[in-house]
Amino acid sequence: xxxxxxxxxxxxxxxxxxxxxxxxxxxxxxxxxxxxxxxxxxxxxxxxxxxxxxxxxxxxxxxxxxxxxxxxxxxxxxxxxxxxxxxxxxxxxxxxxxxxxxxxxxxxxxxxxxxxxxxxxxxxxxxxxxxxxxxxxxxxxxxxxxxxxxxxxxxxxxxxxxxxxxxxxxxxxxxxxxxxxxxx
Numbered sequence: 001x002x003x004x005x006x007x008x009x010x011x012x013x014x015x016x017x018x019x020x021x022x023x024x025x026x027x028x029x030x031x032x033x034x035x036x037x038x039x040x041x042x043x044x045x046x047x048x049x050x051x052x053x054x055x056x057x058x059x060x061x062x063x064x065x066x067x068x069x070x071x072x073x074x075x076x077x078x079x080x081x082x083x084x085x086x087x088x089x090x091x092x093x094x095x096x097x098x099x100x101x102x103x104x105x106x107x108x109x110x111x112x113x114x115x116x117x118x119x120x121x122x123x124x125x126x127x128x129x130x131x132x133x134x135x136x137x138x139x140x141x142x143x144x145x146x147x148x149x150x151x152x153x154x155x156x157x158x159x160x161x162x163x164x165x166x167x168x169x170x171x172x173x174x175x176x177x178x179x180x181x182x183x184x
Contacts, residue, residue, distance in 0.1 A: 011073035
């Protein structure tokens with residue numbers, strides 16, 4: 001089986017609806033944490049679900065030109081790889097049969113994949129900026145209480161460093177927690 005360059009560009013057209021549905025269903029994870037079904041911290045998972053849904057629906061789905069970018073294929077691949085590392089261990093832990101080698105693989109592969117996913121997210125936003133600039137999607141004027149023009153590309157440009165700093169803060173906090181767990 002040989003994939004052409006069109007296969008990478010057509011990723012969104014092939015799996016975009018399924019990916020969108022799965023990202024919407026990921027909101028249920030928040031309820032699982034709140035109900036105690038899943039043992040995890042609510043705030044980091046909330047921020048992850050929010051960030052992925054904003055990136056998918058606001059940046060990718062709203063701009064048809066962005067959907068055919070190669071980075072969308074890379075981003076989907078990295079997101080799904082992270083989820084494939086996380087969900088099996090969580091499921092096995094729920095039924096009280098955790099496999100610790102799977103936990104080791106999850107954390108070992110998470111270390112290089114997570115920063116790559118953050119980089120792919122920032123590149124996706126960066127590559128979408130010209131389309132938001134020319135089409136003025138989500139840019140608006142407000143007159144209450146003072147007239148202000150909100151230019152959405154500026155919002156995205158401000159969001160990129162916030163996304164990067166926030167994700168890497170979580171990344172280093174998580175690594176620090178893992179190191180503490182291994183030394184205790």
